[in-house]
Amino acid sequence: xxxxxxxxxxxxxxxxxxxxxxxxxxxxxxxxxxxxxxxxxxxxxxxxxxxxxxxxxxxxxxxxxxxxxxxxxxxxxxxxxxxxxxxxxxxxxxxxxxxxxxxxxxxxxxxxxxxxxxxxxxxxxxxxxxxxxxxxxxxxxxxxxxxxxxxxxxxxxxxxxxxxxxxxxxxxxxxxxxxxxxxxxxxxxxxxxxxxxxxxxxxxxxxxxxxxxxxxxxxxxxxxxxxxxxxxxxxxxxxxxxxxxxxxxxxxxxxxxxxxxxxxxxxxxxxxxxxxxxxxxxxxxxxxxxxxxxxxxxxxxxxxxxxxxxxxxxxxxxxxxxxxxxxxxxxxxxxxxxxxxxxxxxxxxxxxxxxxxxxxxxxxxxxxxxxxxxxxxxxxxxxxxxxxxxxxxxxxxxxxxxxxxxxxxxxxxxxxxxxxxxxxxxxxxxxxxxxxxxxxxxxxxxxxxxxxxxxxxxxxxxxxxxxxxxxxxxxxxxxxxxxxxxxxxxxxxxxxxxxxxxxxxxxxxxxxxxxxxxxxxxxxxxxxxxxxxxxxxxxxxxxxxxxxxxxxxxxxxxxxxxxxxxxxxxxxxxxxxxxxxxxxxxxxxxxxxxxxxxxxxxxxxxxxxxxxx
RNA sequence: CGGGGUGUGGCGCAGUUUGGUUAGCGCGUUUGACUGGGGGUCAAAAGGUCGGAGGUUCGAAUCCUCUCACCCCGACCA
Numbered sequence: 001x002x003x004x005x006x007x008x009x010x011x012x013x014x015x016x017x018x019x020x021x022x023x024x025x026x027x028x029x030x031x032x033x034x035x036x037x038x039x040x041x042x043x044x045x046x047x048x049x050x051x052x053x054x055x056x057x058x059x060x061x062x063x064x065x066x067x068x069x070x071x072x073x074x075x076x077x078x079x080x081x082x083x084x085x086x087x088x089x090x091x092x093x094x095x096x097x098x099x100x101x102x103x104x105x106x107x108x109x110x111x112x113x114x115x116x117x118x119x120x121x122x123x124x125x126x127x128x129x130x131x132x133x134x135x136x137x138x139x140x141x142x143x144x145x146x147x148x149x150x151x152x153x154x155x156x157x158x159x160x161x162x163x164x165x166x167x168x169x170x171x172x173x174x175x176x177x178x179x180x181x182x183x184x185x186x187x188x189x190x191x192x193x194x195x196x197x198x199x200x201x202x203x204x205x206x207x208x209x210x211x212x213x214x215x216x217x218x219x220x221x222x223x224x225x226x227x228x229x230x231x232x233x234x235x236x237x238x239x240x241x242x243x244x245x246x247x248x249x250x251x252x253x254x255x256x257x258x259x260x261x262x263x264x265x266x267x268x269x270x271x272x273x274x275x276x277x278x279x280x281x282x283x284x285x286x287x288x289x290x291x292x293x294x295x296x297x298x299x300x301x302x303x304x305x306x307x308x309x310x311x312x313x314x315x316x317x318x319x320x321x322x323x324x325x326x327x328x329x330x331x332x333x334x335x336x337x338x339x340x341x342x343x344x345x346x347x348x349x350x351x352x353x354x355x356x357x358x359x360x361x362x363x364x365x366x367x368x369x370x371x372x373x374x375x376x377x378x379x380x381x382x383x384x385x386x387x388x389x390x391x392x393x394x395x396x397x398x399x400x401x402x403x404x405x406x407x408x409x410x411x412x413x414x415x416x417x418x419x420x421x422x423x424x425x426x427x428x429x430x431x432x433x434x435x436x437x438x439x440x441x442x443x444x445x446x447x448x449x450x451x452x453x454x455x456x457x458x459x460x461x462x463x464x465x466x467x468x469x470x471x472x473x474x475x476x477x478x479x480x481x482x483x484x485x486x487x488x489x490x491x492x493x494x495x496x497x498x499x500x501x502x503x504x505x506x507x508x509x510x511x512x513x514x515x516x517x518x519x520x521x522x523x524x525x526x527x528x529x530x531x532x533x534x535x536x537x538x539x540x541x542x543x544x545x546x547x548x549x550x551x552x553x554x555x556x557x558x559x560x561x562x563x564x565x566x567x568x569x570x571x572x573x574x575x576x577x578x579x580x581x582x583x584x585x586x587x588x589x590x591x592x593x594x595x596x597x598x599x600x601x602x603x604x605x606x607x608x609x610x611x612x613x
Numbered sequence: 614c615g616g617g618g619u620g621u622g623g624c625g626c627a628g629u630u631u632g633g634u635u636a637g638c639g640c641g642u643u644u645g646a647c648u649g650g651g652g653g654u655c656a657a658a659a660g661g662u663c664g665g666a667g668g669u670u671c672g673a674a675u676c677c678u679c680u681c682a683c684c685c686c687g688a689c690c691a
Contacts, residue, residue, distance in 0.1 A: 028640060028652070029625050033684045053683065159614080162685085286691070305690050321690090329690050344689050358691045395691095522650065557651040564651090575650065585650090594650095 014516070014541035019550045022060050026562050036235055038497040039164030041506050045566045047514075054161025054169035061566060064514035064546075065493050066172060070151050072206050072511065073174050073487060080199040082147040082176055087129045089153060093119035095128045099465040110155045110169075122155035127462050127484060130177045135468035138179060138480070144470075145187040147196075149176030151489060165494035166450065167237070176485040181472055183459070189481045193225075193457055196485045200229055200453050207492060208509025210499060212449065214240045215250040217332060226456040229487075230449030231495040238449050241430045245439035250430075253330065255444065257426050258435030260376045263384065267374075267424050268408035268416040270381025273389040276411055277404040278396050281359075287325045290402055294393060301325025302378055302394035302406065304360040306350050307334060310341035316371035318345065318353065321427050322362050323375040325393075328429040337373050337425040359395035359402065365422060366413050372422045379416075379424045381408050452492045458482040497567075506567030507589050515548040516540075516611045518568040520559050522575030524551040529574050532600075536572065536584070539604045545611060564589065570607050571595070 023046070030040035031050070042048045047062030058066060074084065093111060096102035102109065102121075110122040123129065130148065138146065154173045161169050178192040185191075197213070204211045209231050216228040228251055230240055241255040242248070250256070263269070281290055291298050307319040319342050321329045334342055347357050354367045365372040383390045392406040408416050416422045436442035460479035463469065469479050493512070500507045510516060517540055519533045530551065537547040548568060550559050563571050573585035573595065584603055587595030588610055598606050 025623090027624060032619085032625070035685085050683095159688090160685095303690070323690085327690095331689090344691095347691075350691095355691095360691080520650095555649065555651090555653065557649095557653080560651045562652085573650080577650080 012544050014543070014545040014547060016537045016541050016547045016549070017515070019548060019552050024061050024566065025059070026565055034164060036163045036166065036498065037501050038166065038494040041497050041501055041565070042164060042494065045506055048165065054158060054167070056165060056168065056170075061514045062493070065508070065512055066489060068512045068514070069207060069489050069492055070174070073151065073203055073489065076199045076203045076206070077149050077174070077176060080147070080195045082149045084150060085148050086150050086152060087123070087126050087133070089123050089155065091121055091123050091129055093121050095132055096121070099128055099462060101128065108156050108158070110157050123152075124154055124156045125486070126150070126175055127177070127458070128466065131462045131466045131468050131482070134179060134480070135463075135466060139470060141181050141470055141472045144480070145178060145180045145192055147176060147178040147192060149174060149485070163237075163494075165490050166498075168490070171491060172489040174487040174489055178483040178485070180481040180483075181478060183481055189457055189459070189483050193455065193483050196455050196483065197227065200455065200485070200487070203487065204229055204452065204492075206511050207496060208500065208511055209452070209492070209495060211452065212240060212242070212249050212447075214449075215254050216454065217251060217253045226454060228451050229453030231452050231499060232447065233450050233495065233498050234448050235498055236448040236450040238451050240447050240449050241432075241444045242447055243436035243438050243442055243444055245436060245442035248436065248438040252429050252446070253332065255430035256437035257430050257444075258437045258440070260426070260435060262376075263380060263382060265382060266417060267376075267379040268381050270407070270409070271389045272405055272407035272410050273391040274405035276406065279402055279404060280400060281402045282400045290393070291325070294402070294404070296393050298325035300391050300393055302362060302392050303327075303329070304362055304364065304395060305329045306345040306355050306357065306360060306364070307331075307342040308345045308349070309338070310343050316421065317369035318367070319371050319373065320360065320362070320364055321373050322378045323428045324377045327375065327377065327431065330427060330429045333425070333427045334373060337423065337427055338371065356395065356397045356399055359397060359399055361394040361397050361403065361406065362408075363397055363411065363413055365419070370421060373425050373427050374416070374422065375426060375428045376424055377428070379408070450491065450495045450498065451488070452495050453487045455485045456483060458484055501567070504561070505565035508567040508569060510569045510611045510613070513567065513569050514546070515568050516545040517570045517572060517607050518548045518550055518563050520550045520563055520571055520573045522556055522573065524553060529579065532579060533574050536574075536600070536603065540607060543604055543608050545607060570610050572603065572607070
């Protein structure tokens with residue numbers, strides 16, 4: 001923790017709340033549909049409740065955590081030169097026409113008509129809204145660079161909301177946008193992006209999260225470069241690839257694969273593994289179905305995926321991508337290999353062009369206007385491990401049929417090694433065990449993560465689309481260069497729990513804990529005990545600590561268990577035993593022991609030391 | 614969107630196959646007593662049109678039809 005922040009915390013008076021006067025509905029059992037620890041524990045601890053799919057109430061305890069995280073975000077954003085604002089969540093869909101993102105977002109967008117029939121949406125992110133504001137409010141290069149951010153509820157109509165707060169349809173997000181006159185140099189995008197990168201590292205560090213920064217795809221937001229901030233956690237939805245030698249880390253979609261090298265005999269070379277055999281595979285367009293029916297492993301399948309070029313001047317109208325059945329085609333890498341835009345082919349159009357969708361084989365390369373990309377692993381004619389001819393199963397280019405013993409040299413119908421419209425290229429997602437792109441000899445490892453932050457270099461994508469340009473000092477009209485930077489605040493809260501809990505409940509990192517100290521009253525009806533608690537709470541508050549006094553008329557066991565469940569970092573127990581010795585019992589949530597007796601005079605300092613470290 | 618599953622007091626479940634009186638159980642809640650340092654004991658009580666609509670039947674949580682909600686798995690990879 002930096003000097004500035006601990007001073008800020010100390011100068012603030014801590015909150016004091018009594019359990020009996022707030023609402024913390026703890027429960028012994030979680031709802032049956034809650035599976036992940038963060039979901040179960042946040043509900044059991046009385047932090048959140050589900051209203052409907054992917055939409056949650058934040059009860060007092062949960063809101064306190066959201067506020068703590070938000071405050072850390074604010075402090076670091078402000079320190080990095082940002083200014084907070086608040087944009088509308090209710091937006092006119094007209095705005096999205098300028099960038100075409102109404103289509104890009106599709107069903108993910110919550111859209112509706114108002115009473116006048118005007119098309120509206122609830123903001124899933126705010127590039128267009130802020131650009132619309134900025135293009136009229138920012139009129140001079142002298143106003144740049146500028147960084148504006150907001151903390152706001154966002155709406156995305158997810159196909160499948162899941163895992164409590166980790167993927168909701170309504171969630172709290174910090175989104176920031178930076179504006180620059182140039183990419184490089186002082187005040188440029190690179191500088192602003194780097195400042196945000198550093199701010200994010202500080203934010204997630206302060207939140208007590210164990211995270212990795214990885215290179216990522218920009219996705220529908222667009223732009224040239226991006227990084228994701230991933231909480232390292234096995235229950236995460238995202239797969240990240242890591243090179244243990246160099247520290248290179250990337251989202252699986254983005255991850256490059258090191259040189260896999262051509263086989264000695266060359267691509268496509270090798271004798272057939274047997275006679276080409278056509279087999280009837282009714283209703284088996286998928287790899288999995290075929291494998292089950294024919295009893296072959298996916299790694300022996302050749303998967304042929306049909307794309308069409310989206311650029312008018314593309315070298316070929318169709319692009320077919322061939323990868324091994326156990327691997328995944330990567331659209332971004334295909335785009336790079338082709339050198340132009342591609343999109344998955346429309347099924348009906350592709351069928352008309354002669355592709356037996358569901359049963360396409362590499363032989364479709366013979367159709368008109370086709371460029372074939374083959375991944376190195378799929379271009380092998382010889383099984384290097386076994387030193388035998390590669391056994392390939394692929395489509396038969398007609399409905400409900402596949403072929404066994406496909407051989408590149410014998411069965412393709414053209415000489416793949418020399419044909420102009422056949423290329424070997426790395427076009428699949430990286431997988432564990434692939435060679436590292438950064439260190440020869442090293443192999444990539446796969447890990448799981450929860451994406452809590454994502455930063456993008458947008459460039460002029462939105463300013464060009466929406467006519468946001470200003471005069472520079474040489475009176476040249478220039479597109480404003482933008483960056484955007486998101487943090488899932490509510491998701492970060494869930495990630496904290498996912499990362500930090502035990503059998504008894506949540507173990508909040510002190511910086512985001514709803515309260516720093518819980519004072520458990522053994523006998524709340526005893527006036528002297530209640531007085532001691534009030535006095536202690538006031539002293540702790542003066543020291544900047546947030547205090548929850550458990551004054552409920554419950555049995556001790558219930559209170560201890562609840563204190564553990566809601567995860568307050570320090571528990572002080574006031575009872576006859578300790579009070580008789582002029583002390584209280586001190587126990588850190590992260591300690592497993594029984595706690596220790598601390599003299600009343602020392603306990604405030606002890607708590608502060610424990611919380612502020 | 615495809616596949617699978619679940620809807621019964623606040624939470625977790627039984628009962629549905631084979632229709633049959635006032636729909637049960639545990640937790641929680643309320644009241645009282647006894648208790649009092651890791652989810653106590655005893656006694657009493659409140660709380661459910663069995664997701665909704667329609668149908669079959671003397672009779673429906675249970676059978677039929679439609680519908681709604683929610684959960685899990687999968688997925689622009691054919």
